[in-house]
Amino acid sequence: MTDISQTLSLLEAVMDNTCTPFFSAHQKATTPMGTNISETKTEVIIRYELPGVSKESIDLQFERNFVKLSVEKSLSEEEGETIVSREFPHKESISRKIKVLVPVDFQKAKANYENGILTLKLPKTEQALASKILID
Numbered sequence: 001m002t003d004i005s006q007t008l009s010l011l012e013a014v015m016d017n018t019c020t021p022f023f024s025a026h027q028k029a030t031t032p033m034g035t036n037i038s039e040t041k042t043e044v045i046i047r048y049e050l051p052g053v054s055k056e057s058i059d060l061q062f063e064r065n066f067v068k069l070s071v072e073k074s075l076s077e078e079e080g081e082t083i084v085s086r087e088f089p090h091k092e093s094i095s096r097k098i099k100v101l102v103p104v105d106f107q108k109a110k111a112n113y114e115n116g117i118l119t120l121k122l123p124k125t126e127q128a129l130a131s132k133i134l135i136d
Contacts, residue, residue: 044100
């Protein structure tokens, strides 16, 4: 289990990340990138909502206990049933960085992208798993 200060820091990071507009330049209303961070006994799970983003435009990296997500999206205009790209395509990008507060094994991380949801599972290291302390 993590202590209360780690949990509060984690919640603060989530709140900081959910208030930034996501691909909003050509939309009438801004759409925040939903982020959900949860923790089980054996892993940390981070979920990102990435509507309308192709798997190929997602870049996911790990650096010094941080998970960095970068996405680049080309915007196109629709005319009826045909999609017409601009002569000079407009691209937007967004990047998010989340600090992982418990020791995890980034080498064993697994990521899955399905129906606009990117799910990242980070297994905890042995030292992060809870163990019982015997009292003498």
